[in-house]
Amino acid sequence: MDKNIELSELRKLLRKNEFTGPTAGFAHGHTQANLVILPKDLAYDFLLFCHRNPKPCPLIEVTDVGSPVPRLTAPNSDLRYEVPKYFIYKKGELVREVNDIETYWRNDLVSFLIGCSFTFEFPLVENGLEIRHIAENRNVPMYITNIPCEPAGVFHGNLVVSMRPFSATDAIRAVQITSRFPSVHGAPIHIGNPEQIGIQNISKPDFGDPVTIKDGEVPVFWACGVTPQSVAMSSKPELMITHAPGHMFITDTKDSSYSIL
Amino acid sequence: MDKNIELSELRKLLRKNEFTGPTAGFAHGHTQANLVILPKDLAYDFLLFCHRNPKPCPLIEVTDVGSPVPRLTAPNSDLRYEVPKYFIYKKGELVREVNDIETYWRNDLVSFLIGCSFTFEFPLVENGLEIRHIAENRNVPMYITNIPCEPAGVFHGNLVVSMRPFSATDAIRAVQITSRFPSVHGAPIHIGNPEQIGIQNISKPDFGDPVTIKDGEVPVFWACGVTPQSVAMSSKPELMITHAPGHMFITDTKDSSYSIL
Structure with missing residues (x-):
């Protein structure tokens, strides 16, 4: 499908279940979001968890x-x-796995839209940095770290990170660029030695695909929006609905509105 | 009292009710916070209100x-x-008005610590900008605007702003400096004409004291931490406990940790 389709047209197709694929590259400039839907009785704890862990859970x-x-x-x-x-x-x-949730909807459900790394990847590309998993046409590699999130009520678990390798110079530029988006994961949480954050084998991600790390490159780690889903799931809620990975909700909001500078 | 007293010593005096005054200037560099305490049954709506209105309610x-x-x-x-x-x-x-709340404490209370403009005023001063209400030894002037906050559950109301006058050059610098603190009110919400945001008489603030606006200066308006208190109060909760104005809670955290750049 033509990725330049208007957002309003894309939504019409979505409503008819005529578009069921990944959203990367569609509706250019519009903010895409992770989705977590939970019953109201868990919503306070989950909202507090997101507040206490803004880097992995940018609401x-x-x-x-x-x-x-x-x-x-x-x-x-x-x-x-x-x-x-x-x-x-x-x-x-x-x-x-379904393409609409009409039959699952209830009057006690609360939906959480959570920022996604697409928002900061585009300015990295615009600044001339190569995003390895895009270049290699793979999913971004993600790892469960040994860094505990701040718990809130029933929700607790370790931080999940995504990794992008860069040269030292590009890593510094990537820190600068992503710092401008504090409400969408923001600056990296680690640069360099994966073992320091509990990652034993960088070539075996817990989610997504491995990517090439070239000689002289360092792995750069960002807090990842998979964290809230994985934490919510571990509490085994009676019902939880999420987007399928890569199949995001597209908002009207422009990515640039999340830049503070 | 000597404002250079150590925070740990100051806390000892607070515990004995031997320090009951305003906290401005004490525990230099430590983040001071507004306090709102509410029963748990209102906590979800209030947390959501703060999330939806991060500029006036930086949690x-x-x-x-x-x-x-x-x-x-x-x-x-x-x-x-x-x-x-x-x-x-x-x-x-x-x-x-009390100096401790031991007798009011209950097991269903939730405390919200909300950022305060002290955190961004110090870097303004360090950058050589004159903060008028400090120079004139007054309380900062605050105004109720015509800008509605995003409502959440039982909580709704208009944005309250604080005002600091600056020359055009200093106003631009103030935008830059306060943009570095997005989690503590951040950049101003308005510069210039008070009427545009519903302020009829700049010399009659709704809270605090009027300050001099010199020839050639423009009023610069920031979202103010009085907003969540005023909004919470308007919902008439059965019990709400707050700090007295200017008598803040002092955290261990350093102001500089809230700067994203």
């Missing part, structure tokens, strides 16, 4: 209880239909 | 339910004793 919007409309970032949209693919978890088990 | 920490210990920013401290003066509100009415 873009939390909907009103029972409303599928993200009225601040996509007021004409409906979260029940406009994600290409959803995962349905019951008690921590993936039970179904 | 520094939210304590665990029933715990008076801010374990992330002052783990050896106790919020029941270490604020110089507290206000007790019942159903939106100020009923008492």
Whole structure:
């Protein structure tokens, strides 16, 4: 499909389940978001967890209880239909993959839209940095670290990070660029030795695909939006709905609005 | 009292109710915070309100339910004793001013520590900018604007702003400096014409004191931490406890840790 399709047209296709693929590269400039939907009785703990762990869990919007409309970032949209693919978890088990969640919707559900690394990858590319997993046409490698998140209520777990290798010079530039987006993961959490953050084998990511680290390059690690999903799942909530990896919700908001400088 | 007293010593005096005054200038470099304490049944709405309105409500920490210990920013401290003066509100009415809240403490209370403009005023001063209300030894002027906050559950109301006048050159520098502190009010929300944000008479602030605006100066407006208190109060909660204005809670955290650059 032509990636230059207008967002409004793309949403029409999403509503008819005629677009069910990954969203990377679509609706250029519009902020894409991770989705976590939980019952209200878990929403306070999850909101507090996100507040206490803003780097892995940069909240873009939390909907009103029972409303599928993200009225601040996509007021004409409906979260029940406009994600290409959803995962349905019951008690921590993936039970179904679906293209809309109309039959699962309930009046006690709260939707959390969480920032995604697409927002800071584009300015890295614009600044001439090569994003290895894009160059190698793979999914970004992700690792579970030994760094505990700050717990909140029933939610606790370790930080998940994504990794992008850069030359030392480019790593410094990447720190500068991503620091401008504190509300979308922000600056890296580690540069250099993976073992220092509990990663034993950099060529075996816990999620995603391995990528080449060239001679003279250092791995640079950012807090990853997979963290809140993995933490939520480990608490085995009665019902949790998420987007399928790479199949994000696209907001009306422009990425540039999350830059503080 | 000598403002160079160590924070640990100051806390000892606070615990004995031997220090009950304003905290401005004490514990240099340590982050001072506004305090709002609410029962758990209002905590989700209030947390969501703060998330949706990060400029007026920059959350520094939210304590665990029933715990008076801010374990992330002052783990050896106790919020029941270490604020110089507290206000007790019942159903939106100020009923008492006290120096500790031992007798009011309950196991369902949640404490919200909210960033305060002291954190960005010091770097303004360090950069050679004159803060008028400090120069004139007054309280900062604050105004209720016509800008509605994003509502959340029972909480809604208009944005309150603080005002500092600057020359055009200094106003530009002030934007740069305060942009470095996005989690403590951040950049101004308005520069110039007060009427555009619903302020009819700049010499009659709604809270605090008027200050001189010299010829050629422009008023610069920042979102103000009085907003969450005023919004919480308007919902008339059964019990709300706050710090008395200017009598802040002092965390272990350094102001510089809130700078993203």
